[in-house]
Amino acid sequence: MVRVLGINGSPRKYGNTIKLLLVALKAAEKLGAETELVHLYDYDIKPCLGCLCDKQTACGYPCVIDDDMKILYDKILDSNAVIISTPIYWFAPSGVVKNFIDRLTALENMIYIDGKSWAEGKVAGVIACGNDSGCIQVVANLYATLVSMGFAIPPWALAYFNTRGDVLKDDSILLDAANVGRVIVLAAQALKRLERKWYDSDLLEFVREIRRSVEDYIRAEWEKEKSVRENIVRRAEKKIFSAVKRG
Amino acid sequence: MVRVLGINGSPRKYGNTIKLLLVALKAAEKLGAETELVHLYDYDIKPCLGCLCDKQTACGYPCVIDDDMKILYDKILDSNAVIISTPIYWFAPSGVVKNFIDRLTALENMIYIDGKSWAEGKVAGVIACGNDSGCIQVVANLYATLVSMGFAIPPWALAYFNTRGDVLKDDSILLDAANVGRVIVLAAQALKRLERKWYDSDLLEFVREIRRSVEDYIRAEWEKEKSVRENIVRRAEKKIFSAVKRG
Amino acid sequence: MVRVLGINGSPRKYGNTIKLLLVALKAAEKLGAETELVHLYDYDIKPCLGCLCDKQTACGYPCVIDDDMKILYDKILDSNAVIISTPIYWFAPSGVVKNFIDRLTALENMIYIDGKSWAEGKVAGVIACGNDSGCIQVVANLYATLVSMGFAIPPWALAYFNTRGDVLKDDSILLDAANVGRVIVLAAQALKRLERKWYDSDLLEFVREIRRSVEDYIRAEWEKEKSVRENIVRRAEKKIFSAVKRG
Amino acid sequence: MVRVLGINGSPRKYGNTIKLLLVALKAAEKLGAETELVHLYDYDIKPCLGCLCDKQTACGYPCVIDDDMKILYDKILDSNAVIISTPIYWFAPSGVVKNFIDRLTALENMIYIDGKSWAEGKVAGVIACGNDSGCIQVVANLYATLVSMGFAIPPWALAYFNTRGDVLKDDSILLDAANVGRVIVLAAQALKRLERKWYDSDLLEFVREIRRSVEDYIRAEWEKEKSVRENIVRRAEKKIFSAVKRG
Numbered sequence: 008m009v010r011v012l013g014i015n016g017s018p019r020k021y022g023n024t025i026k027l028l029l030v031a032l033k034a035a036e037k038l039g040a041e042t043e044l045v046h047l048y049d050y051d052i053k054p055c056l057g058c059l060c061d062k063q064t065a066c067g068y069p070c071v072i073d074d075d076m077k078i079l080y081d082k083i084l085d086s087n088a089v090i091i092s093t094p095i096y097w098f099a100p101s102g103v104v105k106n107f108i109d110r111l112t113a114l115e116n117m118i119y120i121d122g123k124s125w126a127e128g129k130v131a132g133v134i135a136c137g138n139d140s141g142c143i144q145v146v147a148n149l150y151a152t153l154v155s156m157g158f159a160i161p162p163w164a165l166a167y168f169n170t171r172g173d174v175l176k177d178d179s180i181l182l183d184a185a186n187v188g189r190v191i192v193l194a195a196q197a198l199k200r201l202e203r204k205w206y207d208s209d210l211l212e213f214v215r216e217i218r219r220s221v222e223d224y225i226r227a228e229w230e231k232e233k234s235v236r237e238n239i240v241r242r243a244e245k246k247i248f249s250a251v252k253r254g
Numbered sequence: 255m256v257r258v259l260g261i262n263g264s265p266r267k268y269g270n271t272i273k274l275l276l277v278a279l280k281a282a283e284k285l286g287a288e289t290e291l292v293h294l295y296d297y298d299i300k301p302c303l304g305c306l307c308d309k310q311t312a313c314g315y316p317c318v319i320d321d322d323m324k325i326l327y328d329k330i331l332d333s334n335a336v337i338i339s340t341p342i343y344w345f346a347p348s349g350v351v352k353n354f355i356d357r358l359t360a361l362e363n364m365i366y367i368d369g370k371s372w373a374e375g376k377v378a379g380v381i382a383c384g385n386d387s388g389c390i391q392v393v394a395n396l397y398a399t400l401v402s403m404g405f406a407i408p409p410w411a412l413a414y415f416n417t418r419g420d421v422l423k424d425d426s427i428l429l430d431a432a433n434v435g436r437v438i439v440l441a442a443q444a445l446k447r448l449e450r451k452w453y454d455s456d457l458l459e460f461v462r463e464i465r466r467s468v469e470d471y472i473r474a475e476w477e478k479e480k481s482v483r484e485n486i487v488r489r490a491e492k493k494i495f496s497a498v499k500r501g
Numbered sequence: 502m503v504r505v506l507g508i509n510g511s512p513r514k515y516g517n518t519i520k521l522l523l524v525a526l527k528a529a530e531k532l533g534a535e536t537e538l539v540h541l542y543d544y545d546i547k548p549c550l551g552c553l554c555d556k557q558t559a560c561g562y563p564c565v566i567d568d569d570m571k572i573l574y575d576k577i578l579d580s581n582a583v584i585i586s587t588p589i590y591w592f593a594p595s596g597v598v599k600n601f602i603d604r605l606t607a608l609e610n611m612i613y614i615d616g617k618s619w620a621e622g623k624v625a626g627v628i629a630c631g632n633d634s635g636c637i638q639v640v641a642n643l644y645a646t647l648v649s650m651g652f653a654i655p656p657w658a659l660a661y662f663n664t665r666g667d668v669l670k671d672d673s674i675l676l677d678a679a680n681v682g683r684v685i686v687l688a689a690q691a692l693k694r695l696e697r698k699w700y701d702s703d704l705l706e707f708v709r710e711i712r713r714s715v716e717d718y719i720r721a722e723w724e725k726e727k728s729v730r731e732n733i734v735r736r737a738e739k740k741i742f743s744a745v746k747r748g
Numbered sequence: 749m750v751r752v753l754g755i756n757g758s759p760r761k762y763g764n765t766i767k768l769l770l771v772a773l774k775a776a777e778k779l780g781a782e783t784e785l786v787h788l789y790d791y792d793i794k795p796c797l798g799c800l801c802d803k804q805t806a807c808g809y810p811c812v813i814d815d816d817m818k819i820l821y822d823k824i825l826d827s828n829a830v831i832i833s834t835p836i837y838w839f840a841p842s843g844v845v846k847n848f849i850d851r852l853t854a855l856e857n858m859i860y861i862d863g864k865s866w867a868e869g870k871v872a873g874v875i876a877c878g879n880d881s882g883c884i885q886v887v888a889n890l891y892a893t894l895v896s897m898g899f900a901i902p903p904w905a906l907a908y909f910n911t912r913g914d915v916l917k918d919d920s921i922l923l924d925a926a927n928v929g930r931v932i933v934l935a936a937q938a939l940k941r942l943e944r945k946w947y948d949s950d951l952l953e954f955v956r957e958i959r960r961s962v963e964d965y966i967r968a969e970w971e972k973e974k975s976v977r978e979n980i981v982r983r984a985e986k987k988i989f990s991a992v993k994r995g
Contacts, residue, residue, distance in 0.1 A: 655895075
């Protein structure tokens with residue numbers, strides 16, 4: 008059984024952001040997933056205090072801040088997949104979503120305490136809604152963040168709407184949103200079977216073994232390219248400095 | 255057998271961009287993958303002509319432009335996974351990488367000709383190297399692009415280096431690069447077993463079925479929130495306009 | 502006299518974020534500016550409620566939320582220039598900075614109440630600090646946001662540091678930070694003399710006058726390009742569909 | 749007399765990208781500017797060879813590559829302001845625009861040859877058009893790039909359109925485009941009077957003078973915060989490690 012957590016980052020529980028999230032969650036259910044919906048604005052989420060800048064092991068689960076994130080951490084830990092649906096405020100997620108993201112560091116930073124990110128191997132999708140531009144910038148930033156925390160992103164795990172009006176009238180966006188629910192479940196199922204951990208620190212030994220052969224390869228390439236590249240640099244400098252001299 | 259295509263976007267075949275890519279490919283081989291390395295600068299890749307803006311079905315495989323992309327398209331089609339390694343020029347991939355990305359539209363746009371993106375279900379990872387900032391912006395943009403083409407992104411499928419000097423001396427970045435190779439193969443193996451297609455246009459019927467229930471949910475939420483929200487709007491306007499009047 | 506407001510978005514009042522901001526402010530003072538420093542974490546800044554999605558004129562100065570933003574709004578209104586210095590949390594400004602940015606909408610949205618953004622013509626610079634990548638993504642996003650609110654960005658109005666360690670030991674970054682202070686003041690002085698408003702809605706009449714001539718130009722271009730482009734589209738479709746037929 | 753260079757990055761000389769650029773240029777002319785329009789696709793612009801990674805002074809004006817950029821460099825050097833109008837291909841400028849941007853390094857890198865960027869003090873605006881999302885990501889990335897080359901960005905120096913259909917029918921976007929032309933000229937006029945250079949390397953001496961006082965300030969702040977922060981770190985670690993122990 009795949010468990011999907013839908014995270015609504017909009018203060019408006021009747022707007023496009025939540026509509027698309029509902030469609031995604033219903034599609035996930037259709038594929039057999041168990042889903043849960045949370046409204047971030049219903050939780051007290053204080054800003055991150057940046058403890059790990061003071062000491063690397065001072066950030067982990069549970070976070071030192073005693074607020075509603077402890078409920079949300081547990082919901083995420085209990086899920087195989089999350090869908091973050093955020094309104095777009097100034098080409099970025101809302102401040103509330105940002106505080107939530109910042110606080111997720113407590114799960115990711117378990118790398119330094121438990122040897123692995125507690126988000127590793129979970130699956131994520133992103134939905135973004137606004138009246139203006141910015142959707143894909145939000146999606147891109149959240150993808151980079153989520154993958155850096157250990158989440159996997161399935162194909163087509165995004166839906167966005169950057170127009171005024173009721174998104175429930177736009178079949179093609181609704182289809183995208185339903186597919187977010189679908190691919191999240193398909194990917195979570197496929198990856199669940201995978202018993203091994205993803206990031207493997209033991210590869211360091213392998214890295215040390217192959218370093219020499221990479222160096223050799225690079226040296227050979229440089230020998231081949233050397234005269235061409237050195238000639239370019241020489242010509243470039245000559246061209247620039249003659250021009251400077253001529254004024 | 256997983257086949258991984260390593261794509262080097264740097265003109266310098268002896269620099270950090272290719273070094274990290276080599277490490278990733280060797281790690282992929284260690285996990286049993288067959289790998290191939292291409293240097294984009296060795297291929298004649300002309301800029302995209304934007305045909306699909308003229309007509310949606312005028313972009314597909316093979317592209318109308320008769321250049322070396324036809325070789326690269328086939329290499330991608332033959333691969334289960336790709337790793338794009340790009341230098342960072344002005345906080346973005348090099349122009350050569352960008353032309354390559356633009357031309358990949360011919361595979362993605364098969365949606366409109368063949369009913370599905372020809373990149374769907376392949377796995378991707380990104381490596382970015384530069385002397386300055388911009389790494390994560392490159393990764394984020396490429397992730398959003400690749401997922402929108404149908405690629406999947408595994409956990410930790412990124413490595414980057416934004417410092418001068420020889421990356422082969424930085425064990426922690428090399429470990430990241432090796433893990434790019436590793437997760438790409440693990441994900442490609444897990445997803446290969448998945449017989450079904452990812453994006454399912456037939457969900458449109460489902461979307462139409464559930465639209466009413468989403469509307470009902472939203473209406474109920476609005477009824478609950480209505481008086482609070484309308485009150486906020488009223489107070490907000492009053493506050494603003496009294497201030498304006500007072501000057 | 503130019504007044505510069507320095508805005509510290511870090512919870513750590515002894516870290517690199519504030520160090521660079523101090524250097525920038527001191528350089529501004531050296532050029533004759535009056536400066537003030539605020540720590541966002543010392544203020545109670547509640548998240549934006551998205552009122553303008555309910556009604557366009559429900560967002561303006563003063564914001565309906567009764568919190569410490571009223572102090573910050575007035576400080577911004579009293580300034581000619583601002584420098585935002587933010588830590589980088591997950592490749593983006595901290596959640597506190599994001600809430601602050603979201604709430605600035607109340608100044609920008611005066612367009613719909615007073616005919617102009619109350620931030621128009623002010624000058625802005627950005628400083629970003631973190632242990633990892635993301636600096637330029639933060640700078641880029643804030644630039645797009647600030648210019649869309651009516652701020653001007655002078656040349657070199659950025660400084661960033663993405664390394665561990667004490668930034669006060671890095672002369673070249675300190676020089677960048679000092680120049681942020683410098684260019685902010687130079688630009689504020691140059692733009693202060695400008696009496697006219699920037700965004701001019703009356704240009705709409707002009708737009709209507711020239712529309713026809715633009716249409717004519719475009720039509721003439723299309724006539725010139727038509728046969729070439731139509732030929733490309735035709736060849737493209739033929740190539741794709743023959744390939745599909747061949748399988 | 750202000751000279752404005754309009755740069756069209758679209759292969760389609762009859763599409764929305766060029767339409768908005770024409771409107772901006774006409775508005776600039778209305779304010780008295782002299783304008784010129786170039787279509788990048790008409791020029792042979794080869795990809796950057798990354799010479800400066802081999803040697804810092806091997807990149808400058810004129811670039812070692814002997815192609816049409818030499819014409820474009822001179823047009824930029826002759827202008828007080830530029831407007832870059834680009835189509836959006838995969839949430840980023842077209843590959844042709846990217847190659848053009850990469851090659852502008854030759855002007856910026858004059859810092860290392862002539863002591864200053866040859867783009868310094870020029871004014872820039874950005875227009876982006878596409879059928880899909882990505883506009884503001886393009887604008888944001890180009891702003892960060894242009895400011896890092898020494899360009900200034902005036903308020904509202906952006907216009908974008910992310911919808912299908914003829915932009916000439918959308919008055920509000922046309923008004924934005926006209927204002928790009930307007931603000932570019934206003935800013936170029938205001939900054940032209942400014943005789944001084946922007947980035948001042950001589951501030952290094954000042955930086956060294958104030959370093960001590962910044963250190964003192966930071967030390968005093970740390971003394972104030974120390975017990976609070978150290979207490980947080982202690983509590984954080986204790987909380988995490990007790991949880992780990994409990995399992």
